[in-house]
Amino acid sequence: MLSSRIGILGGGQLGLMLLQAAVDWNLDIHVLDPDADAPCKKIAPYFQQGSLQDYQTVYEFGQNLDIITIEIEKVNVDALEALEKEGKLIYPQPSVIRLIQDKRIQKQFYLDNDLPTAPFILTENRADVLGHIAFLPAFHKLGKDGYDGRGVQRLTSEADLDKAFDKPGLLEKAIPFEKELAVIVARNASGEVATFPTVEMVFHPEHNLVEYLFAPAEIAQSTDAKAQEIARKTAEAFQIVGLLAVELFLTKEGEILINEVAPRPHNSGHHTIRANATSQYEQHWRAILNLPLGSTYAYGPSAMVNLLGEDGFQGLAEYEGMETLLATEQVFPFLYWKAITRPFRKMGHITIMDSDINALKEKVDFVKKSIRVISTKS
Amino acid sequence: MLSSRIGILGGGQLGLMLLQAAVDWNLDIHVLDPDADAPCKKIAPYFQQGSLQDYQTVYEFGQNLDIITIEIEKVNVDALEALEKEGKLIYPQPSVIRLIQDKRIQKQFYLDNDLPTAPFILTENRADVLGHIAFLPAFHKLGKDGYDGRGVQRLTSEADLDKAFDKPGLLEKAIPFEKELAVIVARNASGEVATFPTVEMVFHPEHNLVEYLFAPAEIAQSTDAKAQEIARKTAEAFQIVGLLAVELFLTKEGEILINEVAPRPHNSGHHTIRANATSQYEQHWRAILNLPLGSTYAYGPSAMVNLLGEDGFQGLAEYEGMETLLATEQVFPFLYWKAITRPFRKMGHITIMDSDINALKEKVDFVKKSIRVISTKS
Numbered sequence: 001m002l003s004s005r006i007g008i009l010g011g012g013q014l015g016l017m018l019l020q021a022a023v024d025w026n027l028d029i030h031v032l033d034p035d036a037d038a039p040c041k042k043i044a045p046y047f048q049q050g051s052l053q054d055y056q057t058v059y060e061f062g063q064n065l066d067i068i069t070i071e072i073e074k075v076n077v078d079a080l081e082a083l084e085k086e087g088k089l090i091y092p093q094p095s096v097i098r099l100i101q102d103k104r105i106q107k108q109f110y111l112d113n114d115l116p117t118a119p120f121i122l123t124e125n126r127a128d129v130l131g132h133i134a135f136l137p138a139f140h141k142l143g144k145d146g147y148d149g150r151g152v153q154r155l156t157s158e159a160d161l162d163k164a165f166d167k168p169g170l171l172e173k174a175i176p177f178e179k180e181l182a183v184i185v186a187r188n189a190s191g192e193v194a195t196f197p198t199v200e201m202v203f204h205p206e207h208n209l210v211e212y213l214f215a216p217a218e219i220a221q222s223t224d225a226k227a228q229e230i231a232r233k234t235a236e237a238f239q240i241v242g243l244l245a246v247e248l249f250l251t252k253e254g255e256i257l258i259n260e261v262a263p264r265p266h267n268s269g270h271h272t273i274r275a276n277a278t279s280q281y282e283q284h285w286r287a288i289l290n291l292p293l294g295s296t297y298a299y300g301p302s303a304m305v306n307l308l309g310e311d312g313f314q315g316l317a318e319y320e321g322m323e324t325l326l327a328t329e330q331v332f333p334f335l336y337w338k339a340i341t342r343p344f345r346k347m348g349h350i351t352i353m354d355s356d357i358n359a360l361k362e363k364v365d366f367v368k369k370s371i372r373v374i375s376t377k378s
Numbered sequence: 379m380l381s382s383r384i385g386i387l388g389g390g391q392l393g394l395m396l397l398q399a400a401v402d403w404n405l406d407i408h409v410l411d412p413d414a415d416a417p418c419k420k421i422a423p424y425f426q427q428g429s430l431q432d433y434q435t436v437y438e439f440g441q442n443l444d445i446i447t448i449e450i451e452k453v454n455v456d457a458l459e460a461l462e463k464e465g466k467l468i469y470p471q472p473s474v475i476r477l478i479q480d481k482r483i484q485k486q487f488y489l490d491n492d493l494p495t496a497p498f499i500l501t502e503n504r505a506d507v508l509g510h511i512a513f514l515p516a517f518h519k520l521g522k523d524g525y526d527g528r529g530v531q532r533l534t535s536e537a538d539l540d541k542a543f544d545k546p547g548l549l550e551k552a553i554p555f556e557k558e559l560a561v562i563v564a565r566n567a568s569g570e571v572a573t574f575p576t577v578e579m580v581f582h583p584e585h586n587l588v589e590y591l592f593a594p595a596e597i598a599q600s601t602d603a604k605a606q607e608i609a610r611k612t613a614e615a616f617q618i619v620g621l622l623a624v625e626l627f628l629t630k631e632g633e634i635l636i637n638e639v640a641p642r643p644h645n646s647g648h649h650t651i652r653a654n655a656t657s658q659y660e661q662h663w664r665a666i667l668n669l670p671l672g673s674t675y676a677y678g679p680s681a682m683v684n685l686l687g688e689d690g691f692q693g694l695a696e697y698e699g700m701e702t703l704l705a706t707e708q709v710f711p712f713l714y715w716k717a718i719t720r721p722f723r724k725m726g727h728i729t730i731m732d733s734d735i736n737a738l739k740e741k742v743d744f745v746k747k748s749i750r751v752i753s754t755k756s
Contacts, residue, residue, distance in 0.1 A: 045420035292705035299677040327670035
């Protein structure tokens with residue numbers, strides 16, 4: 001399997017980290033991305049510029065490959081299904097991508113498979129939402145193409161109605177939750193399943209992006225066992241081959257609910273590059289190449305801070321404070337090969353380790369204060 | 379410093395691992411290697427085929443770069459000196475490379491700097507050796523171009539004389555030693571110095587290549603402190619900027635002697651990619667970019683096995699047993715992007731970790747038995 005010709009749809013930061021992990025095994029990787037300056041461009045053994053959503057482009061890209069994977073869900077699934085019919089291995093499977101691409105179908109899948117998730121109502125347009133004012137407060141989620149906090153609006157009362165989407169979506173009951181958690185699961189074609197330790201996410205109050213996370217999550221052991229079990233059951237319900245990142249709510253009543261999933265490496269697993277015996281990226285290769293899954297053992301507590309473009313700056317990126325970070329014990333910045341910064345653009349992340357959980361949190365605060373992505377040139 | 383244009387002379391496996399570490403910081407790396415299919419070829423942001431020993435090639439390669447480093451000592455130092463005079467940063471410094479390139483000068487350097495090393499006699503040719511039969515048993519070492527066990531012969535008596543080199547070399551007293559150790563030291567331009575934990579090397583009895591190593595070495599704490607101190611003093615004596623791998627003998631009397639040094643990442647530090655907070659490769663970048671050095675903290679005991687081409691096989695490499703390795707907890711194979719195997723060619727290495735040192739050694743035996751690099755096609 002190591003000599004397979006492998007394609008990745010998408011050449012962003014997740015692709016970049018997949019490529020870095022692939023160096024160890026000489027994997028022959030071909031990357032397709034619409035951006036001629038995508039993060040993967042300079043590092044990929046083969047890079048092709050082209051649309052991920054165009055049938056013909058994706059189909060032709062796959063012709064000379066044995067295995068195709070994704071680092072973003074928004075791809076032409078029809079082309080992947082055609083390739084699958086011709087005998088190519090497509091992991092995650094096109095059927096799984098299709099299920100997950102549409103949050104409406106994804107939610108229904110949880111119900112059908114007895115997987116816990118918050119109550120919801122499907123809506124076809126904005127007017128539809130008006131008929132469910134009693135269901136608020138709720139999150140209105142766009143069925144398709146939501147990403148990184150886009151495509152989600154919190155509606156508290158009728159006054160928020162203009163924020164509702166005028167496209168097919170769903171209203172998800174806003175459950176008062178204690179914490180947001182995530183578990184990354186890997187499953188290979190033989191059906192072997194492995195989970196990474198549960199992480200606890202802290203969101204930026206304004207931009208709905210993960211601001212930082214800790215691993216392991218500070219939760220009761222029984223809660224952790226429940227989170228791990230639900231994540232595992234979800235991966236098995238999808239029969240996914242590859243990684244599945246399962247985002248969870250821990251309610252104030254101690255219940256675990258599935259928020260949403262992503263069928264690929266995930267922001268909530270970047271820290272595994274430094275902190276775990278096997279990173280999520282290596283684990284993804286193991287899963288889709290049907291190799292034995294690696295140990296997810298963590299060498300110690302870790303945290304991960306997203307490095308976002310500073311508000312008010314746009315242009316050639318400069319990383320103010322990098323040297324301060326590099327001078328701090330077990331602080332590991334990772335930059336995404338993006339020349340241009342924009343407000344809140346994901347420009348990199350920083351993994352932080354410390355054997356003491358309190359010292360770890362102090363380091364997180366220090367890191368957040370110490371670095372800024374700015375621009376003095378445009 | 380992170381936006382510098384950086385060149386590496388040499389695109390072999392050490393270059394490959396330097397490139398992999400450079401992904402984290404978006405380093406703009408240009409690689410020069412005589413082999414159009416060098417391990418770095420497909421991964422390097424920029425790759426140029428060309429001789430490392432030709433003045434004009436090296437000089438021109440350096441023209442558009444800010445910083446130049448090496449992954450092999452056998453390079454045109456005159457060209458590097460010319461580039462240095464023009465204001466390029468060359469790390470390790472050309473003067474250091476020149477000193478180390480010639481084992482005769484290297485040995486004299488230890489004497490001059492009060493660094494412990496085995497007694498030696500300089501020889502100009504084979505006839506010269508005949509005049510020093512009383513000094514045997516000794517190792518006859520070629521002054522220049524020895525590498526990976528080539529350029530070293532053990533002479534026990536006059537009968538071995540035909541094995542002596544008929545070129546400038548040195549006779550080094552064969553000291554009965556207990557163990558061979560290595561310490562990798564990093565020093566940045568600001569003079570900051572950091573050492574990696576001492577490793578213990580086990581050599582292949584026949585081929586004089588490192589067969590495997592353990593870290594930390596199983597030696598008394600006082601011996602370890604002495605090894606670390608000598609390594610540090612050696613790096614400071616050279617005033618090197620970059621990595622210095624210091625190979626040491628521990629004699630039966632408990633004395634530490636310098637065997638030889640390499641001014642670059644080294645075979646005895648591959649395990650640091652998996653086992654230490656900062657790998658030797660990242661540390662090399664930190665040192666030559668004059669960044670703060672990283673923590674060399676080890677997450678646990680580790681071992682490293684060189685993966686050599688099986689005797690009797692030559693042709694397209696196949697890795698028999700990879701899946702067995704990947705199914706073993708905390709066993710991490712790393713392959714070198716070499717299409718063709720040859721007997722004893724370095725094709726990769728395997729890092730092995732275990733919190734228990736005895737379990738670790740058992741895993742080493744298992745790994746050595748489980749994998750072979752063979753060829754069924756040529």
